Amino acid sequence: MMDHLLWLIPAFPLVGFILLALWGKHLSRFWTAIIGAGSVSLSAILTLFIGLNFLSSTPADGHYSQTLWTWFEVATFIPKITLYLDALSLVFVFVITFIGALIHIYSVAFMAADKDYARFFACMNLFVVSMLLLVLADNLLLLYLGWEGVGLCSYLLIGFWYENPSNGYAARKAFIITRIGDTAMAIGLFVLFYQFGTLSIPDILALTPTTWHEGATITTVTALLLLAGGVGKSAQLPLQTWLPDAMAGPSPVSALIHAATMVTAGVYLVARMHVIFQLSPIAQMVVAGIGAATLLIAGFSALTQYDIKRVLAYSTISQIGYMFLALGLGAWTAAIFHFMIHAFFKALLFLAAGAVIEALNHEHNMFRMGGLKSKLPVIFWTFLVGSASLAALPIISAGFYSKDQILWYAWASEHGNTTLWLIALFGAFLTAVYTTRMLLLTFWGDAKTAVSHYPSKLMTIPLAILAFFSLFAGFIELPHNFGHLTLFSDLLHQVLPETILKAGIHGELLFQLLAMLVTFGGIYMAYILWYRKPQLTEKLKQSxxxxxxxxxxxxxxxxxxxxxxxxxxxxxxxxxINKNDVIDKFYQGIAILMVRLNRALSFTQSGSLRWYIIGLVVGAILILSIQVIL
Amino acid sequence: MNTPIAIEIVMLLAGLLFVLGIVGVIIRKNIIFMLLSVEIMLNAAGLAFIAAGSRWAQPDGQVMFIFILAMAAAEVSVGLALILRIYHQHRSLDIDKLKEMKG
Amino acid sequence: MDIFFYITAFVTLFSTIMVITRHNPVHALLYLVISLLSLSVIFFLLGAPFVALLEIIIYAGAIMVLFIFVIMLLNLGKETAAQEKAWLKPTVWIGPVILSTILLAELFYLIITAQPPSYNLQTVDSKAVAISLFTPYLIGVELAAMLLMAGVVGAAHIGQQKKTVLHRFLKEEEPQ
Known part of the structure; x- marks a missing residue:
């Protein structure tokens, strides 16, 4: 019964988008908010229903699917608009609609003063539709439609305040850089279609193991092309440069698109096409390598930023690096688990940061914040929870459980090795340092900027809900030596394979203790450098x-x-150089030649009959000459 | 009538007449003379057709000549009517005076 | 019989040359009639009596009469002859003669080097022509009929005398 309601999940925000796009200017702010936030909230509630139904009575073949209509028919290529919900897409749909709804509700208050209220909600709704299509798509073509749709919305929303040229520049940068990855991905789709004659995801996943050999060139090339698409969308090395600039958009946009959902589309793509990656050890190594390099590089950059949103942007890049690392290690469920937890706490952090920025009259610089602990208590506590989760504070934060898994697999999975583990561990240390630094600079110390206005209930309640999940969502998946609860991975193992561990690896506890130690070490170091002895930092900076x-x-x-x-x-x-188009010169040349020729030939049209006859005679002579010669 | 007239000679005669016709058309400025020269050319072509028809003992050559004849009659009637109009408009039969196109 | 052909061929050539060199249109016309008549003798010698008669009746008879009518209508006489004399300067001849000589040389070359050797000419009587004309060439005959019809209508239309002139700039020159 529930699979017939599947279409309603993207339909609600789509209707919201259409209403707001067509009549947004004539609707009052109240109704705009109702339509904008309400449509996504309805989707979220529906997702909860469908999800509960799915969990309580999982269908025999492990998925719901609903064919809406045939998109088009070209010979044997008949892509259909088919929605496909299995455990993997359920997690994504849940995160998109649920966090999306919370962010929409938050935006109702956050964007209240903006003049383009309806445009904002229209774009956000369109984004939710596209993202839902992306994760619910049954074939890669529909997925690509969603993929480009989210790219478009990202562009529209980064450049939301388009009066400022630098925002438009940031939007264009994001659009063009992700386009590089998208082009590679499109080529990957061509290869897949050429090889299999279909773009249906279940078909491809079923055909690949029997058609392609492990480690074959075609497998690696296809995997790398798909990965390039994911790298562009997920802001991984070497296409990561657009994400920090994408912070030009409003904070809810950063929270929804550039932290929780769109940037993890690459993770979804790799996890969805995991069969292909499994067949290509090289591609999987590249995935892990990209993830490791990105998390380290972004971690260092996050350490030095002063704009609170740029810190969060770099931390997002770094955390997605962790997800890619996990994917590369074959720890598929760990990657998706980290994605979900990250979506909670990163959305929370962005929303809280947005609230702080608004409270301080659009002040982005952390060094001019401070002392907000007592002035904005709700934001402080929720931000604290989010930071704890980001820094993977042991036992009490959800981030600990998800990140610990990845660290453990970096060592213990069959693809894992010491280098990757050390990088991941060092990345965890960096995360703790920059998170603590951000927290200390923002909420402790002396107040440097006066608080101009306080967040409303509509903003704080979503923060509280997200904080709750940031703390407790981790408990659905506990380590083997510590509770051994595997609700989440059990669910995902319907779709994703189990992680293969190296034989004879023990001492998970030791690794967990090391990870805890590193986290506390990072927190202590930040405490020393930016709270106890800031003059030491200054001195260090001078060297x-x-x-x-x-x-x-x-x-x-x-x-x-x-x-x-x-x-x-x-x-x-x-x-x-080519302002006047070199290629055009050739065609212009032809045109000019024709005009000249026309002028020259028009002299023969003298109207003199004698001249014409001489022409005839000369022609006859020519023809006869040819005959004589031949 | 089985006289041995070589066909080459007849063809040479036709060629000569044709070239004479062309010379006439080119050198004359008077439209009437040009039209006369055109008639000579048509006759030359007809002579070639008839010689060929006799050579192969086929009636087609003569049929073609009859078509040429019909065509010449139509051409002459229209051409002469045009000459009349030209003379009435320009008061001259000089073909060079009719050159109105500047090229 | 051979000698007849050469004589008539000479007469034809001579009268044709006279046609293109005469200054007086009536003289030229008469030479053309002679040319046509001698040509019809050649046709007769070539074994085409039907066409030879047609040549005399239609060409020399009907078409030439049309020319004479026009010449009389336009009253082309001594002035025209004088004018022609002025126009036909020796220099006018050079270019066309060179061109024609080249053309003629090529024609001669092609005719003489033609592969099939000389054959005797044979008579094709009017019956064969008539059968051929009204069986395989019937469509051609009908087209020729339509062409003549169009010629008649066209000539009648073009030859109409109109008081008004088509071209407004020529109005002043138009006599009443």
Whole structure:
């Protein structure tokens, strides 16, 4: 029964989008909010119903699917608009609709003063529709539609305050950089279609193991092309540069699109097509390598930022790096678990940061915040919870359970090794340091900027709900030596394979203790550097090698500059040379030649009959000459 | 009538007449003379057709000549009517005076 | 019989040359009639008596009479001859003669080098022509009929004398 309601999940926000896009200007703010937030909330409630139904009586084949209509028919290629809900997409749909609904409710208050209220909610609703299509798609073409849809919405919402040119620049940057990955992904889809003659995900997953050999070139190439799409969307190395700039959008947008949902589309894609990646050890190694490198690089950059949202942006890149690392290790469920937990606490952190920024009159600089602990207690406590989860504070935060799993698999999975484990551990240390630094600078110390207005109930209640999940969502999946609860991975093992461990590995407890130690070490170090002895930090900053390192990290490891020199400058240069289009010259030349020829030939049209006859005679002579010669 | 007239000679005669016709058309400025020269050319073509027809003992050559004849009659009647109009409009039969196109 | 052919061929060529060199249109016309008549003799010699008669009746008879009518209508006489004399300067001849000579040389070359050797010419009587005309060439005959019809209608239409002139700039020059 429930699978017939599946279409309603994306339909609610779609209707919301259409209403707001067409009549948004004529609706009052009250009705705009009702439609905008209400549609997504309805979807969330429906998802809860369908999800409960799915969990209590899982269908025999492990999924609900509903074919709405045939999209188009070209010979044997007949993609259908089919929604497909299995355990993996259920997790994503749940996160999208549930967190989406909370963020929409928060936005009702947050965006209250904005003049483009309806446009904001229309874009947000469209984003939710696209994202739902992405995760509910039964075939890769529909997934690609959602994929491009979220890219469009991301562009529209980053550049939401388009009066400021730099926001438009950031939006274009995000759009173009993700487009690089999307192009690679489209080529990957072509390859898949060429090989299998279908884009249906279940068909491809069923056909791949029998058709392709493990480690074959075609497998690796396809996997890498799909990965490139994921890397672009998920802001991983080397396409990560757009995400920090994407913070130009409103905070709820950052929370929903650039933290909780859209940027994890790459994780979803890799997990969804896991069969292909499993067949290609090289591709899987690349996934793990990208994840490890990204989490480290982004961690260092997060350490040096002063804009609170950029810290969170870099931490998002870093945490998605953890997810990619887990995917590369074959720890599929761990990656999805971390995705869910991350969605909770990162949405929470962005929303809380947005509330702080608004309370301080659009002040983004953390060094000019401080002392907000007592002034904004609700935000402080929720932010504290989110930070604890981000820093993976042991036992009490959800982040600990998800990240610990990844750390453990980095060592223990069959793809794991010491290097990856050390990187992941060091990344955890960095996370603890920059999270604590952010917390200390924002809420402790002296108040440097006066609080101008306080958040309303509509903003604090979603924060509280998210904080609750950030703390307790981890308890559905507990480590083997500590409760051994596997609700979440049991659910996902319907879709995703189990992680294969190396033989004879013990001492999980030791690794957990090490991870705890590292976290506490990071927190203590940040406490020393930015609270107890800030003058020490200043002194460190003055020393020559450190200041260069600091600047290097601050600029995001110089990726932007390198791309500027290697790609942007040449392209702009070529474009400036080719302003009048070299290729066009050829066609213009043809046109000019024709005009000249026409002028020349028109002289023969003198109206002189004699001239015409001479022409005839010469023609006859020519023809006869040819005959004589031949 | 089985006289041995070589067909090459007849064809040469036709060619000569045709070329004479062309010369007439080119050198004359008077439209009437040009029209006369065109008639010569048509006759030359007809002569070639008839010689060929006799050579192969086929009636087709003569049939073609009859078509040429019909065509010449139509051409002459329209051409002469045009000459009349030209003379009435321009008061001259000089073909070079009719050059109105500047090219 | 051979000698007859050469004589008539000479007469034809001579009268044709006279046609294109005469200054007086009536003289030229008369030479053309001679040319046509001698041509019809050649047709007769070539074994095409039917066509030879047609040549005399239609060409020399009907078409030439049309020319004469026009020449009389336009009253082309001594002035025209004088004008022609002025126009036909020796320099006018050079270009066309060169071109024609080349063309003629090529024609001769092609005719002489033609592969099938000489055969005797044979008579094709009017019966064969008539059968051929009204069996395989029937469509052609009908088309020729339509062409003549169009020619008649066209000539009648074009030849109409109109008081008004088509071109407004020529109005002043138009005599009453």
């Amino acid at each position: 020559a090698p450190l200041i260069h390192l600091y600047r290097f990290w601050f600029s995001g490891w110089g990726f932007d500059q390198v791309y500027q020199v290697l790609l942007v400058k040449p392209v702009v240069f070529i474009a400036s």
